[in-house]
Amino acid sequence: MSEKIAFIGVGNMGNPMAVNLLKAGSKIKVFDVSKQMLEKAREKNLETVDRIEDLISEEISTVITMLPEGKHSKEIYLGDNGIINKVSKNCILIDCSTIDIQTSKEIGKVANDRGIMMVDAPVSGGVMGAQKATLNIMVGGSEDSFDRALPILKVMGKNIYHAGEIGSGNGAKICNNMSLGITMIAASESLMLAKRLNIDIKKVHEIMKNASGNSWPISVYPPLPGLIDGTPSNNNYKPGFSAGMMNKDLKLANECATNVNASTPLGRMALDIYSKFCKDGNETKDFSAISKVIGGDAWDYPIE
């Protein structure tokens, strides 16, 4: 791969994504505001810079960002020292951050006005997916931008979807993750109801997995231990995908629903439930630990 890549944000997700690009033969330099994350990047043989100013130049062919929130993406791309003013028209901008659609569109519009290609390309699949390059990547942008970004995205992910125009990557992701938040609570309600009814949870799980009560949390990622090997619920609810991240995505989904006048009654209740769970100090636990809230005094599984 002949790309010269500037990668910004090498946290838990960004680090393995950048490593996969390095392995694929690209010339990649990385930056992060955290000295600790830069140190971890160097441990993986990634070339780091200490100041973002040293990262972006006319020679860069691809910028990839993996940042926590919309305000960070906006500052990095459009701020006083913004990337948008420093790259050439041959450079493609790929924002892998999960952020609000409005900000994605805003950055994309400025890029478009300057004749610079940009896609929003949030990912799902967690740290393990990032390491194994099996991420799902949902992409928003023009056909040309998508085609240009595709070979780069394929190095980091497995299933790459073109959802629509800029912002649609984040739109598709929050639709997916709102469903996930709801179905995780639904799976918890059904399994804990079975437990209180003294019905063997393994039997109810087996029935639901093969019947109309099935969902991704039931078939792949159950919220109670002893049902499927290798899940966070079998490992003291170490994430995986944290409750804090789910709370963030549910917040994005419901804010966005408000903006477009969409009805999300279960989505809003799921946000309330995760929001309280995080406030109670469970932000860093896997999001499947929400079964503890639903289970109440009938929930008796190990959790740290």
Place this chain on the structure above:
Amino acid sequence: MSEKIAFIGVGNMGNPMAVNLLKAGSKIKVFDVSKQMLEKAREKNLETVDRIEDLISEEISTVITMLPEGKHSKEIYLGDNGIINKVSKNCILIDCSTIDIQTSKEIGKVANDRGIMMVDAPVSGGVMGAQKATLNIMVGGSEDSFDRALPILKVMGKNIYHAGEIGSGNGAKICNNMSLGITMIAASESLMLAKRLNIDIKKVHEIMKNASGNSWPISVYPPLPGLIDGTPSNNNYKPGFSAGMMNKDLKLANECATNVNASTPLGRMALDIYSKFCKDGNETKDFSAISKVIGGDAWDYPIE
């Protein structure tokens, strides 16, 4: 099959179930309180009786009931002319009705005290599953009762699960169907949010089907047309599985949750949503038509 079967309740589900037993070679007589349903049974060459008194005798080896509610099961089995007083100890009682667990346990206890085998064996899979003998059947009862009922149930269904003691069949079914009611609304919320965001619903559906937002309604039975062939949403929301039936199951699930002090916040909200939908005159529409409520003025699909 050498069984002498008395089958009570030959409505939309009971009729094809009885027909499959007839085809399997059993000696079967059927009864229903509805003259119309008896006429339909005769059209399928089923032998009918006009009075339940003419149905049950010491010679019957299997009684199967498929009734609307717990009060009907209780009357039929334990009432003044109850089945329980008329069958021999060699007869097995199979209640395929979806009813409250408490009533199942109550009938089962009386049967047990008389030395008569009984299972609760509610089904899922709809009219088509009944016709094709592909029903899922969830069974509650002793090991012996389950073994005795199994060959008969296999004539009517495909996947037969032993969930636990008497009442557990209905318990497992309401856990499954509560999940189904919630996930159907969740699928509607996600797809209609995508629509309001001007993202192609087909793309979001494709993404969710292959990602963590997946559920049975997304992958098998989407609430919007144009996504999967042969679903009720592609056929003016003709059931399928009616909103009225879903409302009944959600009511059973939540009543039962109250009895055992289980927390079902999303299950309760799903009941509220379906309950209002039925009150508004949509009881006989397929339950996937709930997408109309969620979609509001952005919902523009054919419905009769």
